Amino acid sequence: MADLFIQVHEVDGVAVLRAEGFINAHTVRQFEGALEALVHEGKYTILLDCRLLNYISSAGLGAIMGLIETVRENGGDILLCNLQKNVFEIFDTLGFTQLYRVFATEGEALKSLNGTN
């Protein structure tokens, strides 16, 4: 199995990116490339579904950080859902849970965006 497997689908104008496996210095280009492709397509509201994400290192956090201003300047946002405990802890330790909206489920995240797209 590959270190990282990414699937993207759209729900009500929101690009849902499902990352499965590990995001680290080895896989970050794949992750960053998937995010950048969405932005280039004009999809500025991106929900990262982390249910199957085993961990994310600072390289992956940097990839998200590198695009957050662009998506927000274009009226979008990057949201997170279904974080495993250790992944949540990485975000929380660095104060990122204040920077990004984090939801328990994909449904909750999509509901919060209802009417804002």
Place this chain on the structure above:
Amino acid sequence: MRNPAEPESFRLVIPSQTRYLNLVTGMAKRASIVAGMDDATSAKVSIAVDEAVTNVIVHAYNSEADHQVDIELRFMPQSLEVHICHNGRAIRENEVVLPDPREYVKHPRKGGLGLLLMSRFMDEIRYIETGEGSECCMIKRVV
């Protein structure tokens, strides 16, 4: 035969390539569990090891793939020690500047978060220069 006065330990030597990161972090996680840590703590150790080995590959070796990174795990009576040794550019203690996460939240930018994760997830980190090269020593106590 192992000298009983010395701690039990094992080593893994990898090429300086990020495709081996998962191998190293998996080993660090399993070793943490063997040392007596719970799942959450072992996950933190594996992340810290990922960051430290990545620093060596990317910064000490400038992403050159034909070097070696030597990782040794020592099972001490009250802790797990991770020694990451290399012959690349040394990282000196006084060069390590930890970013303030509150500033990151106010002014998002790329980079600098790996050292912060290492410092938050491990109990002690030391950078040592030996005659043979450089070493990052990280310690996690077993509580």
